[in-house]
Amino acid sequence: MLGRKFIMGEAFGFGWSAMKKNFLFFAALLIFSVIFKVVENMISESIKNYPFVALGTALIFVFVQILVSMIFTKVSLQVSNNEAAGSGDFFSFLNSYFSFLGASILYGLIVAGGLILLIVPGIIWAIKFSQYGYIIVDKSVGPIQALKESWKITGGSEWNLLGFSFLLALINLAGLICLIIGLFVSVPVTTVAAAYVYRKISAQTPA
DSSP states (O other): OOOOOHHHHHHHHHHHHHHHHHHHHHHHHHHHHHHHHHHHHHHHHHTTTTTHHHHHHHHHHHHHHHHHHHHHHHHHHHTTTTTOOOOGGGGGGGGHHHHHHHHHHHHHOOOOOOTTSSSSSHHHHHHHHHHHHHHHHHHHHOHHHHHHHHHHHHHOHHHHHHHHHHHHHEEEEEEEHTTTHHHHHHHHHHHHHHHHHHHHHHTSOOO
16 A cells, blocks of 8 residues: 655645744634633642542533634644635534544543553554544544544554654744743644645545
8 A cells, every 4th residue: 555645844834834824813722722721720729629629620621621622623624725714614613522522532542552552552553543633623523433534544654644743742842942932833833734734644545
């Protein structure tokens, strides 16, 4: 089987260009994310002595975090498809909220199980199933189908995707080191670049 390829430099170049065109939109999302995280930490600290309240509050925060993740995924998919960020029926992805939540839980369990099995399977499975979020938001499918399709579209591109994931982490680490402000550049660039890669490998996969 021929490996599905993508050019990393091309993906990051596209992400850089998209970041500049949609900077204010991404900046607003990031500011909201930062405020949410600060509020979450403050509330969690204030109720840590009340276990049941803390547990319920933590679950609420998890639900909101999933929603934020879906918003970033939706925006990056729109931009990677040369659409305006936030355009059209933007909140249509909410219909797939529980599919995204279920797939996220399954993905975490799969990767954790793989890491227990001498680490290497966990890394492989993390790459093979990594596209589930894009698939759910893009196609409104269920969690199992999304994980199966992710396994399919990543076939032949595993090493490319592993190297790409490593670069994504390095770029965001650099953004964090740059007094955190760098994240306002690195996060949009990497999220759009990742969506661009999803588009590329998905388009090369037979139906």
